[in-house]
Every structure is written in structure tokens, then in C-alpha cells.
Amino acid sequence: MRITARENVHPWQVGLAACAVVTPLTPVIASGDPFFVLPFVAATTMLTAVPLFLYARPSAFQWATGTIAAVLLPWSLIGSWVGMLVFSPSVPLLLLSAFSDPRRRPRAARFLAGAGLLLAAAVTLYWWGRGY
DSSP states (O other): OOOOOOOOOOHHHHHHHHHHHHTTHHHHHHHOOTTSOHHHHHHHHHHHTGGGGGTTOHHHHHHHHHHHHHHHHHHHHHGGGGTGGGGTTHHHHHHHHHHOOTTTOHHHHHHHHHHHHHHHHHHHHHHHHTTO
């Protein structure tokens, strides 16, 4: 009898996907500005959070992050008039989370995870410094 272990999504990938969800919420929560249309923000946040629920299936996680990033890019640009431009950093964060598995790409994953965390920190500090 052969037992196979089920491989989950690596924590680095889940962390970058969580950064993609949390990073855009910094200016929305801190501003209190009516510029953001909260139903659009809530719907976009829920869409961005979908990969976090697929941590047990790596192939579904990668497919979901790529698809959501492809949908989120035009949505953040078209929806910029209602404040959706804050979701534009989520696109590269989702793509970086799809490819930052150190079990498959040991060297590249370390670089991709570091770049994603640096991007999330830089964007959050930029928005925080602007007075949002």
C-alpha cells in the first residue's frame, strides 16, 4: 500500500496572497473619505481573497491567482474613478504569490517572496505617508 502526502500551498504564497488583500485596505480604512465606494471595495476585497481559501490545492491556487490578477488589472484602472486604483498593487502581489513556491523554484521563490513583501511594505508606507 502506497501513501501519498497531499501537498499544500507554501506559507510564503499564502502570505503574499494575504498581502494582496490587506495592502489596498490601508488607505480605505484610514481615510474615511467618501471617495471610496464601499460596496465596490468590499466586492473587490472578497474577490481578491478567494485564493486564500484554496490553500489545500496548489494548482487551483495558481489558477485563481492568475485569473484574479488578470481581472483585477483592468478593474483597478477602469474603476479608478471610484477609488479602485488602490487595488493595482494587488495584481503583482497575486502573480508573485503564484510563483513563489520554494519547493519548485528554490532560488527564484526567495527572490519573488522578498520582492512581494518589499512591494507591499513600500506601498503601505507610501499611502500611510500621504496622510490617508
